[in-house]
Amino acid sequence: MTLETVSTNKSFGGVQGVYRHRSAQTGTEMTFSVFVPGHAPGARLPVLWYLSGLTCTHANVTEKGEFRAACAEHGVIFVAPDTSPRGDDVPDDEAYDFGKGAGFYVDATQEPWAKNFRMRSYIEQELAELVAANFPVDMDRQGITGHSMGGHGALTIGLRNAGRFRSVSAFSPIVSPLSCPWGDKALTGYIGSDRANWREYDACALIEDGARLPDLLVDQGTADGFLEEQLRTDLLAQACEKAGQPATIRMQEGYDHSYYFISTFMAEHVAWHAERLKA
């Protein structure tokens, strides 16, 4: 697996890089970003994965996420993948919430998506191996977070891989694709209409079915226009309560769905992960 460097910029004493590689999972070129803080020669640093939301690429959080100051302070590597395969040969949908930019972190089983839309295996396997091989990461100290569709990705990947991720948090996550229009459309399209197959892609269902994490941090803005219909933070709170899953779910007064919200609480999330990854 060869890695092409698209760009590097010194920032906060470290290096913000953007990289491209040919993915076996998606059959396409994939682009992602990595911030590596300044560190002692030979050191291996904990790594925080950030999964982005609908319509985003690696670039949104890389430019607007305001994570570098905190990652530099705590010595944490920050990896931001794309949200779907890209390219002229990749099937797409004209809507913003399906197809390119909307991979939902699943392995699609339905046509024409099954060939390229393998974002679950891409994140869980291929990109993890690529990052481990090319950056000074300590793969025994991994955390994961994300926003909206990427919050769904972080929660579900985290819950399914509790051994790999020591810390899991999310910003305004879609907590239950089984219970919202975005999820209904995407999972029907990618996975098919048998909703039993959706449970491994639904944070609430995973918790109901017994998946557990040591704890969980979620921030959700009360002025987020997607809260009531799509995000349904209440369902996650109920699932955690019922299952005895420890969780800190914070409703943040007046904040919306944008990076103005995410950046406000980013440093707290990085510190929260760092505390667990360095313990």
Add this chain to the structure above:
Amino acid sequence: MTLETVSTNKSFGGVQGVYRHRSAQTGTEMTFSVFVPGHAPGARLPVLWYLSGLTCTHANVTEKGEFRAACAEHGVIFVAPDTSPRGDDVPDDEAYDFGKGAGFYVDATQEPWAKNFRMRSYIEQELAELVAANFPVDMDRQGITGHSMGGHGALTIGLRNAGRFRSVSAFSPIVSPLSCPWGDKALTGYIGSDRANWREYDACALIEDGARLPDLLVDQGTADGFLEEQLRTDLLAQACEKAGQPATIRMQEGYDHSYYFISTFMAEHVAWHAERLKA
């Protein structure tokens, strides 16, 4: 002067807004952004002006500048204007360094620019009055900073208006339009070929001609591709040295011209201004 609100987003406990108004100076609609930190009712806060560089609008620093955490901490309002008039009726040049996005903070005297390209008077007068009338600012406590062409703007506007601005800093400024290709092209085009008229738009010449500030903070990346030919930090250091103008000019090893550089040192600049504005 009526102000139209384009957007507001809660961020870092304050409000990041974008506003539009009809400008008498430029004869166009102008857009700018203002961050107002959370504050006690009736309080008036110090204000930091940020002037952007070539090709930028208000949006670049608003999205990538990472100033809000520091402005919230220190209680400083942050204003980011556009870099030129905009619109189909405004003359333009196909190059990135002249015309739209490249107002150079001058009042143009040459045709076809003279009618619209009045960014000096726009910043020094019109926008100042508009901000004073519409936001909880204490106009007795103003600082100014900027990047590249906007660093040039901050230094020259600051030097010409030392009574208005208590604190002046810059990121990778163009320090002498008289001594670089960008300046030569822009000032010839906007002001004409009589270089004596350029001196009020040249930070080094203003200092030579007697303008003084209490002090000055400049950060400049050593890996900035524009340093040697366009920015010429050395000329500012020489002018300050010769004139006895106190200045802290920091050459930052390995940093380039991008917002990855600016954001790294933004919190230090905000703190530096706050210290002087709150003294």
